[in-house]
Amino acid sequence: MFAAQGPTGPHDLARYVLIIQELPDGQVTHDWKPIKDFELTKFQYTQNAMSTSRGIVRACSTGxxxxxxxxxxxxxxxxxxxxxxxxxxxxxxxxxxxxxxxxxxxxxxxxxxxxxxxxxxxxxxxxxxxxxxxxxxxxxxxx
Structure with missing residues (x-):
């Protein structure tokens, strides 16, 4: 059975992390990851070193x-x-x-x-x- 790759609707957004990356050629890609599988520690330095608007933003309508x-x-x-x-x-x-x-x-x-x-x-x-x-x-x- 094929597992859903990302949220199936707005009600699922709080359970996923949207990772947006710019590739060396300038293209931008995105990928959804279940929040339970997301390792924030990998991004901790980025969050502290950058302003909030350029760092990690929590996108959630609840909580x-x-x-x-x-x-x-x-x-x-x-x-x-x-x-x-x-x-x-x-x-x-x-x-x-x-x-x-x-x-x-x-x-x-x-x-x-x-x-x-x-x-x-x-x-x-x-x-x-x-x-x-x-x-x-x-x-x-x-x-």
């Missing part, structure tokens, strides 16, 4: 709430583990003379990460932009 919550948890962990003021979005704690970072981060990190998550859940801010390019059909996703 924003879960994504925002995951980002909030990771944000808090990273922020609380930092030895110095941590940038969250466009904000960074600057009142270190009044309250040192080691004390301030206990309240500042959770409140700022939560604010970013609230904006993300509303579909606003950099987290939401990084998460979703919403598609209702397969061809626009490929285009």
């Amino acid at each position: 924003l709430k879960e994504y925002c919550e995951g980002r909030r948890r990771q944000c808090e962990q990273d922020c609380l583990a930092s030895r110095g003021p941590f940038r969250i979005g466009h904000l960074i704690y600057q009142d270190v003379k009044t309250q040192p970072w080691r004390e301030a981060k206990k309240w500042w990190c959770p409140s700022q990460c939560l604010e970013q998550a609230v904006q993300c859940n509303k579909g606003r801010g950099s987290w939401a932009e990084e998460h979703v390019a919403e598609f209702h059909a397969i061809e626009p996703a490929v285009d």
